[in-house]
Amino acid sequence: METIDFQLITYLERNIDMKLHYYDGTDRVINIIDQEEPFPDGRLIVSRTDTMGILTHCNQSFIDMSGYTEEELIGKNHYILRHPDMPAAAFKGLWSTVKEGGKWDGYVKNLRKDGSYYWVHAVVIPNVRNGNIVGYTSVRRKPSRKKINQCISLYAEMLAEEG
Amino acid sequence: MPFVLSVSPDFTPKHIAGWYVFNTWLQRQTELAFHVELYNSFIKQREAIAADEIDLIYANPYDAAMLVREKGFVALAAPLNKADEAVIVCNNNYPIDAIENLQTDLSIVTTDDPDVHLMGMMMLEPADLNADNTNIQEKDSYVLVAKQLLQQKADIGFFLKEAYYDLSALIRDELRVLIASEIFVIRHILLAGPKLQQHHQQLESLLVNMQDNPKGADVLKTMGLRGWETQTQEDTEFMIDLMDTL
Numbered sequence A: 001m002e003t004i005d006f007q008l009i010t011y012l013e014r015n016i017d018m019k020l021h022y023y024d025g026t027d028r029v030i031n032i033i034d035q036e037e038p039f040p041d042g043r044l045i046v047s048r049t050d051t052m053g054i055l056t057h058c059n060q061s062f063i064d065m066s067g068y069t070e071e072e073l074i075g076k077n078h079y080i081l082r083h084p085d086m087p088a089a090a091f092k093g094l095w096s097t098v099k100e101g102g103k104w105d106g107y108v109k110n111l112r113k114d115g116s117y118y119w120v121h122a123v124v125i126p127n128v129r130n131g132n133i134v135g136y137t138s139v140r141r142k143p144s145r146k147k148i149n150q151c152i153s154l155y156a157e158m159l160a161e162e163g
Numbered sequence B: 001m002p003f004v005l006s007v008s009p010d011f012t013p014k015h016i017a018g019w020y021v022f023n024t025w026l027q028r029q030t031e032l033a034f035h036v037e038l039y040n041s042f043i044k045q046r047e048a049i050a051a052d053e054i055d056l057i058y059a060n061p062y063d064a065a066m067l068v069r070e071k072g073f074v075a076l077a078a079p080l081n082k083a084d085e086a087v088i089v090c091n092n093n094y095p096i097d098a099i100e101n102l103q104t105d106l107s108i109v110t111t112d113d114p115d116v117h118l119m120g121m122m123m124l125e126p127a128d129l130n131a132d133n134t135n136i137q138e139k140d141s142y143v144l145v146a147k148q149l150l151q152q153k154a155d156i157g158f159f160l161k162e163a164y165y166d167l168s169a170l171i172r173d174e175l176r177v178l179i180a181s182e183i184f185v186i187r188h189i190l191l192a193g194p195k196l197q198q199h200h201q202q203l204e205s206l207l208v209n210m211q212d213n214p215k216g217a218d219v220l221k222t223m224g225l226r227g228w229e230t231q232t233q234e235d236t237e238f239m240i241d242l243m244d245t246l
């Protein structure tokens, strides 16, 4: 996805202030906390974006888990949830799949406003109306601990390769 | 030829009569001829849909995709405050109290109710359970699902939340809810087919005003509904997209 260029400038160790630089020139400093927020039982975390990945809709679970208010979320790029432990390659696969009209699913570690995180099993699909992709929907559910553990090591390797 | 009205086979038995009353009300209001046709399984009803034998249907969300995208149906309305939610239930004596602790080779008792089954399986995912590593038995009704659990012939059962709480307190005393879905946006919708196209607007406005009219309100009561609200095409597309991700 060429429009989104998430760059990590300083990420030296855990529980430190990190400056996250975004493709649009903005940046923010966030204290990354190694603390997991459990996925709420029985719920789905739902969001929709336009074709560029800008949030157009999110449900209450999305708001609760992200730690932001709805006003802070709508109109923002989805990378507002991007956690520095997530390899870029994961999202490349997401975008190339859904842009071609396919369904993508994967495990994602998301960043909360307060710097803590939550794991999801995400499914992303294109919203096809009259034959055209008009946006995307993501529905996230509770992942198994086994899958999370597999992803922790996989993503660490991928990140190391990305350098 | 009258138009054919059908109801998703997961309707609650105590409200069957209500759909016939609704049919009579609808005919009076529209001066169109309608005829109720019920099916005792989703497979039978899907065959009738495929053969273009149904014009108006209170459909399970699972079937909405096929009705809208393949058969040209359009949503007229959705029931007020009536989301479909699923609960996973076990016998009180069952030694496990969290989904994550369920083990493979688990025996599941379910119905052919497609959205409830989908939500039930989705809620087992945190335990890495799926159709390949569990044993699934299908029963014709939620009462039979409860019976299997009472007799300890299955580990867990999937229920439509409403159907579970319709069971007698005596039965529920022997059972325990392990998890309940809180999805809010999955619900049955009333859809009209292509043959009714010129009447869509008339039907839609009749439905959304139904609860404001004393006779209409009585009919709703016998159907176990509070009223109808507008369901836009995009609301329907959104629900179909969401079902598609499960």
Ligand SMILES: Cc1cc2nc3c(=O)[nH]c(=O)nc-3n(C[C@H](O)[C@H](O)[C@H](O)COP(=O)(O)O)c2cc1C
Residues within 6 Å of the ligand: A001, A004, A005, A006, A047, A048, A049, A053, A077, A078, A079, A080, A081, A082, A083, A086, A088, A091, A094, A108, A110, A124, A136, A137, A138
């Ligand atoms: C519908 C949809 C949902 C998305 N959900 C997330 C998400 O929950 N977390 C996340 O980090 N990225 C999500 N993304 C991907 C982001 O758009 C973005 O690609 C990602 O955060 C990585 O940023 P980058 O592309 O600049 O590397 C989603 C994208 C779409 C289309």
